[in-house]
Amino acid sequence: MQRSSHPELATVLRTGPFHLALRTALRARGLALHRVQQHLAQRGVHVGVTSLSYWQQGRRRPERPESLRAVRALEEVLDLPAHSLTRLLGPRQALAGSSAAVPTRPYRDLIAPAGAVDELLAELHGPRDTGLHTVTHIERIRLGADRQLLRRDSQHALRAHRDGIDRYLAIYQGDPGCDVQRVAVRAEENCRPGRVRRDQGSRLVVAELLLDRRLRTGDTHLLSYGFDDAPSTAPTDEYVRGFHSGAGQYVLQVSFHPDALPVRCHRFASRAPGEVPFESEELTLDGHGCVHLVAGSLAPCLLGVGWDWE
Secondary structure, eight states, rough: OOOOOOOOHHHHHHHOOOHHHHHHHHHHHHHOOOHHHHHHHHHHHOOOOOHHHHHHTTSSSSOOOHHHHHHHHHHHHHHHHHEEEEEEEEOOOOTTGGGSSSSSOOGGGGGGHHHHHHHHHHHHTTOOOOOOEEEEEEEEEEETSSSSSEEEEEHHHHHEESEHHHEEEEEEEEEEOGGGOOOOEOOOOOOEEEEEEETTTEEEEEEEEEEEEEEEETOOOEEEEEEOOOOOOHHHEEEEEEEBEEEEEEEEEEETTSSSSSSSSEEEEETTEEEEEEEEEEEOTTSEEEEEEEEEEEEEEEEEEEEEOO
16 A cells, blocks of 8 residues: 555644544545454454444544554554554543543653752752643744744643642753853743752753642643743754653744754654654744644653754
């Protein structure tokens, strides 16, 4: 089977959700469910037509090991890029209201050097688990004519998974040559600045954003904040966001100065700093000099956009 050009399919494979991507792929390939079932069986994977139908309708979600094996086989049957469907599943869904099911990794797993973030967090005397889960996060990155990062803006919709939450921790790591003393923290909507800790050696800034109320389990909260960086010594060639706990949806837009446009952009995901990405995909600049990514149902990971200047 040859991969055909199908813009709608390419888009929904990037943005999800899983059931819509599966349904679109089935329609693009022109395969009935019973034919898909036969192709899977030829590969030693057995799944019912009813299950396939429920998956594409969003009525059920493949989560058991044999179901995830079927999804990987579906990528082959439908001639899709490897991991294009499985990555849309993200972490296993939990029972509503179950805080134990929120997947979490310590910040140190996603930041190098790991010891530096531990020390800064210890100075704040707060719990390592902030008690907040990201429902939606929209982030905008702006680069200047000197090819360096100027500004980072974040808008969060958060949900508490335990009682008594009254603050959010924002972590920023500058590029090589960054002077952390010159990094400004902006607490903009529905929060106010708290304590800020900086470490020049690791180029880390940890900022406490105080909420205007104390959240109970299940409460949601909207907040906006940002970081303004001073020029460093070298051009910026990537922006990476670490997710220490599962996230619902993440949107990242990178805006380039019209006098300094990259020649190539790509998105990538990895499990730890320095690891080979388990996912990578080309991105195309739009007419305004921007690229963006949309990701849903994220497990703890590092997700970002990289670019080449020449």
